[in-house]
Amino acid sequence: MDTFAQVVLDGLLTGMLYALVAAGLSLIWGVMDIIHFAHGEFLMVAMYLSFWLGFLAGVDPIVSWIASGVFLFLLGALAYRLVISRCIGKSAMPPLLATFGLSLFLKNLCMNRFSPNFRILQDTLLQGKTFMIGGVVVGLPQLATGIFSLVMLGALFYLIKKTRLGWAIQATAMDREAAELMGIHTDRIYLLVFGLGGACVGIAGGLMTSYLAVHPEVGSLFGLIAFLIVALGGFGSIHGALAAALIIGLVEALAGFYIAPVFKYVAVFAIYLVVVMVRPRGLFGW
Amino acid sequence: MKSRKLIAVFSVFVMALALWVPNAPAADKVLKIGVIFPLTGPVATAGQRCVAAVETAAEVINNAHPEFNVPLAAQEGILGGTKIQLVVADHQGKPDVGKSEAERLFNQEGVWAIIGSYNSAVTKPASAVAERMKRIFLSGCSSSAALTERGFNYFFRFAPTDKTESHEFVEYIQWLNQNQNAGIKTIGLIYENTEFGKHAADEGKAAAKDAGFEVVADVPFNPGATNLNSEVQTLKAKNPDAVFGACLGGDYTLWVRTMKQMNWLPKAALNYCTGYQDPKIAQQLGPDGDFFMGGTGYSPEIGAKYMPDVAAVEKIYSAKVGGVPFDSDAIQEAVALLVLAQAIEKAGALDVEKVAQILRSETFDSPLSLGGKVAFGPGGQNMKATSIITQLHGGKYMPVYPESYAEMAATVPMTPWDKR
Numbered sequence: 001m002d003t004f005a006q007v008v009l010d011g012l013l014t015g016m017l018y019a020l021v022a023a024g025l026s027l028i029w030g031v032m033d034i035i036h037f038a039h040g041e042f043l044m045v046a047m048y049l050s051f052w053l054g055f056l057a058g059v060d061p062i063v064s065w066i067a068s069g070v071f072l073f074l075l076g077a078l079a080y081r082l083v084i085s086r087c088i089g090k091s092a093m094p095p096l097l098a099t100f101g102l103s104l105f106l107k108n109l110c111m112n113r114f115s116p117n118f119r120i121l122q123d124t125l126l127q128g129k130t131f132m133i134g135g136v137v138v139g140l141p142q143l144a145t146g147i148f149s150l151v152m153l154g155a156l157f158y159l160i161k162k163t164r165l166g167w168a169i170q171a172t173a174m175d176r177e178a179a180e181l182m183g184i185h186t187d188r189i190y191l192l193v194f195g196l197g198g199a200c201v202g203i204a205g206g207l208m209t210s211y212l213a214v215h216p217e218v219g220s221l222f223g224l225i226a227f228l229i230v231a232l233g234g235f236g237s238i239h240g241a242l243a244a245a246l247i248i249g250l251v252e253a254l255a256g257f258y259i260a261p262v263f264k265y266v267a268v269f270a271i272y273l274v275v276v277m278v279r280p281r282g283l284f285g286w
Numbered sequence: 287m288k289s290r291k292l293i294a295v296f297s298v299f300v301m302a303l304a305l306w307v308p309n310a311p312a313a314d315k316v317l318k319i320g321v322i323f324p325l326t327g328p329v330a331t332a333g334q335r336c337v338a339a340v341e342t343a344a345e346v347i348n349n350a351h352p353e354f355n356v357p358l359a360a361q362e363g364i365l366g367g368t369k370i371q372l373v374v375a376d377h378q379g380k381p382d383v384g385k386s387e388a389e390r391l392f393n394q395e396g397v398w399a400i401i402g403s404y405n406s407a408v409t410k411p412a413s414a415v416a417e418r419m420k421r422i423f424l425s426g427c428s429s430s431a432a433l434t435e436r437g438f439n440y441f442f443r444f445a446p447t448d449k450t451e452s453h454e455f456v457e458y459i460q461w462l463n464q465n466q467n468a469g470i471k472t473i474g475l476i477y478e479n480t481e482f483g484k485h486a487a488d489e490g491k492a493a494a495k496d497a498g499f500e501v502v503a504d505v506p507f508n509p510g511a512t513n514l515n516s517e518v519q520t521l522k523a524k525n526p527d528a529v530f531g532a533c534l535g536g537d538y539t540l541w542v543r544t545m546k547q548m549n550w551l552p553k554a555a556l557n558y559c560t561g562y563q564d565p566k567i568a569q570q571l572g573p574d575g576d577f578f579m580g581g582t583g584y585s586p587e588i589g590a591k592y593m594p595d596v597a598a599v600e601k602i603y604s605a606k607v608g609g610v611p612f613d614s615d616a617i618q619e620a621v622a623l624l625v626l627a628q629a630i631e632k633a634g635a636l637d638v639e640k641v642a643q644i645l646r647s648e649t650f651d652s653p654l655s656l657g658g659k660v661a662f663g664p665g666g667q668n669m670k671a672t673s674i675i676t677q678l679h680g681g682k683y684m685p686v687y688p689e690s691y692a693e694m695a696a697t698v699p700m701t702p703w704d705k706r
Contacts, residue, residue, distance in 0.1 A: 010519065128547070
């Protein structure tokens with residue numbers, strides 16, 4: 001029983017982390033209809049920022065996530081202004097290729113500047129700290145990341161659903177021209193959405209540095225899983241992203257333990273295929 | 287006006303041409319050697335260090351270093367002044383890229399031989415290209431035993447194989463049971479789901495079963511995973527006394543840290559040529575990395591005692607890789623070029639058949655190898671390849687087995703996480 005509870009808890013905590021990584025992508029995809037291929041690399045940049053803040057200035061990830069979030073918001077906004085805005089309104093291919101190019105640029109820039117070395121932060125406040133609930137071990141870094149994710153997703157959900165800005169974002173997503181006729185500055189909305197997407201992944205990356213090694217390839221699989229979560233949860237749906245991420249986290253943990261570890265991603269991708277065939281717009285898509 | 291434009295264009299053309307012309311010595315005095323490693327991708331760190339090691343060996347050969355006690359170091363170049371020129375290629379850890387890069391290096395770059403490729407999965411097809419073209423392929427550290435079981439004539443591998451290491455691990459566990467009352471009866475394996483990992487695990491399982499140990503956990507994982515929770519949970523549930531690990535780079539740190547998070551350790555953890563051997567990772571893991579063990583062909587501690595001639599050469603290497611010393615993998619790649627140069631020098635000409643014959647039949651001095659010699663057996667395996675088992679203590683690789691090399695008794699069982 002303890003083992004089952006442990007596996008479920010691990011799955012839920014992993015899912016919460018995935019949710020925060022995927023929320024930004026969901027927002028960008030849902031509002032702008034752009035597949036942001038550089039999302040995983042944004043995560044990698046956030047992790048590097050958090051690592052260097054910790055390594056050079058002794059700032060703990062429990063604090064440096066703020067800097068990562070702000071920096072990635074700015075990076076997202078800059079990427080939109082310099083690259084993405086030039087592709088808006090064209091066919092599907094230009095933004096796809098532009099974000100793919102951006103991902104290659106960021107990955108190779110970090111490879112060039114920081115080398116492919118694996119970098120680990122030592123002696124962070126939460127690193128290696130655990131506590132027991134019954135027979136279940138709870139890792140503090142993972143728990144803190146999970147709680148942060150829920151809070152940030154809650155804030156994002158509130159922003160989208162309950163504020164005038166959120167309504168403007170929803171209106172832009174539904175019909176850009178109609179939104180413009182209503183006086184919404186859709187270009188600024190797009191810029192904000194790209195920045196918010198960056199901020200979400202920035203916060204996740206900032207927190208993850210307390211227990212994951214940083215290297216130029218670290219974002220690749222997270223980026224891929226984020227795509228699955230967005231497709232499963234529904235494009236543009238924050239609560240859909242949370243639900244899908246928890247499902248993916250649980251499936252990964254349960255399949256990994258009860259079938260075989262090597263099948264954990266097989267099970268995740270199989271579920272995605274089923275959902276795409278049965279309900280292509282995802283669980284909670286707009 | 288028009289003529290000014292013409293002059294400007296012509297000047298730019300000439301400058302571009304000047305930049306393009308390589309500043310290497312005359313073509314007849316240069317021997318091109320291809321170097322294929324993963325310079326990008328998940329194991330790029332290891333690949334870049336391997337390239338730096340080959341470059342170090344080339345510098346030792348090309349320039350007069352009478353102060354080094356290394357064959358060919360005192361003279362400049364080989365065959366009376368021919369300099370080694372390296373042509374570096376990146377296979378990204380992908381077998382298909384490795385194969386096409388090997389073809390490109392031979393057909394378009396005109397290299398005479400190739401050194402590579404770190405990943406066994408890439409070495410396999412890339413060396414098959416060389417064999418088909420009857421050209422020499424040297425592998426420093428690709429460890430899959432299958433590579434030297436193909437009966438190739440032009441393939442030579444310097445490091446010990448997974449098979450050798452597996453038998454050494456099992457032999458050591460038996461020794462621990464007899465001499466330190468370790469009580470190890472069951473074995474678990476955790477390995478990346480690649481040619482290297484699967485092959486190492488197969489050899490580990492076979493060696494363990496042959497010696498009468500029960501294999502209770504067999505845990506492959508996808509390299510670059512976002513977490514290893516299920517993998518470590520599976521190990522914890524089966525609770526093997528000893529674990530054999532084949533986890534590279536970031537996966538190794540994730541494995542160690544996930545075990546700490548789950549508050550579980552086996553009595554002994556023995557690693558193949560993996561993240562364990564990366565001195566940078568050992569340093570960054572700090573106390574968490576302590577008490578893990580693994581096969582080691584070189585560490586500064588071992589070098590200081592058994593390979594005194596490495597230190598001087600290591601300075602050149604260290605300057606290329608940000609102060610990191612040689613590791614067990616990279617140093618084998620340097621040995622590969624040094625031995626190839628000796629064979630060419632002995633042959634007296636750039637005759638592939640003659641050089642290959644010398645490689646197959648002679649014994650070479652190799653101060654950069656533990657044991658000091660290199661000699662190839664059937665299939666091209668270095669029969670003098672030696673590795674000893676070390677245990678990390680305070681970031682230092684301390685030899686613990688065989689007894690002739692041991693400097694301390696290993697801490698078995700490993701010290702629990704909460705008592706470090």
